[in-house]
Amino acid sequence: MLTLIAEILVALLIVIGSTFALIGSFGLIKLPDLATRLHGPTKATTLGVGAVLIASMIYFTVLEGDFSFHELVITLFLFLTAPLTANFIAKAYLHRHIRHDDLPSTNREEGWATYDPPGEEGPLAPTQNPVTEPPARTPAGGA
Amino acid sequence: MIDLALLYGFIALALALLCTAWRLSFGPTMADRILALDTMVIDTLALIVLYGIHHGRSVLFEAAILIAMVGFISTVAYCRFILRGDVIE
Numbered sequence: 001m002l003t004l005i006a007e008i009l010v011a012l013l014i015v016i017g018s019t020f021a022l023i024g025s026f027g028l029i030k031l032p033d034l035a036t037r038l039h040g041p042t043k044a045t046t047l048g049v050g051a052v053l054i055a056s057m058i059y060f061t062v063l064e065g066d067f068s069f070h071e072l073v074i075t076l077f078l079f080l081t082a083p084l085t086a087n088f089i090a091k092a093y094l095h096r097h098i099r100h101d102d103l104p105s106t107n108r109e110e111g112w113a114t115y116d117p118p119g120e121e122g123p124l125a126p127t128q129n130p131v132t133e134p135p136a137r138t139p140a141g142g143a
Numbered sequence: 144m145i146d147l148a149l150l151y152g153f154i155a156l157a158l159a160l161l162c163t164a165w166r167l168s169f170g171p172t173m174a175d176r177i178l179a180l181d182t183m184v185i186d187t188l189a190l191i192v193l194y195g196i197h198h199g200r201s202v203l204f205e206a207a208i209l210i211a212m213v214g215f216i217s218t219v220a221y222c223r224f225i226l227r228g229d230v231i232e
Contacts, residue, residue, distance in 0.1 A: 011148035025159035
């Protein structure tokens with residue numbers, strides 16, 4: 001009985017996980033630009049891989065009889081690193097392809113933190129996008 | 144039942160890998176290609192785990208852990224290279 005329940009659970013988790021991974025990767029094709037494309041892999045695919053890993057943990061624990069933490073370690077690692085990679089890719093995209101003037105104001109004293117020069121910390125780092133000025137939008141062609 | 148689910152999972156992940164390969168080939172910006180590579184690593188990870196279930200071998204998880212770490216580090220290194228022009232300052 002326990003074996004049957006475990007089999008059903010494992011099969012269900014594998015199907016759910018691989019479907020989510022497929023949806024996340026399909027979003028990579030379907031969505032229009034990088035800022036939206038980041039959503040697919042970072043959320044759907046990570047969830048899918050997590051489901052597959054939990055399925056494998058249940059399979060090896062119940063049906064094969066050897067319990068291991070490896071899958072939990074991988075799941076934890078993926079869930080910790082997915083936001084980091086998304087943040088880094090978004091930063092790289094901002095620096096390479098978006099002009100600083102096109103970004104909306106942060107409505108705070110500081111500008112966008114990713115444009116601060118490296119090594120300067122604290123609330124009084126030089127700002128290039130202050131709140132007191134009107135939204136800094138220049139016409140196309142302006143620097 | 145698990146065999147059927149595994150078959151479905153293999154097919155779905157192969158299609159997912161094709162999607163990422165498309166984005167990797169035609170991605171207009173460099174960030175798109177990095178994102179496609181990162182997704183490809185995650186899909187490959189799922190494929191390896193499914194392969195381990197298929198063969199009933201838990202040895203393959205060492206490979207899965209290694210691929211997860213190498214994928215993360217290479218993504219971060221590539222992004223830092225674009226951001227700063229240098230990987231380790």
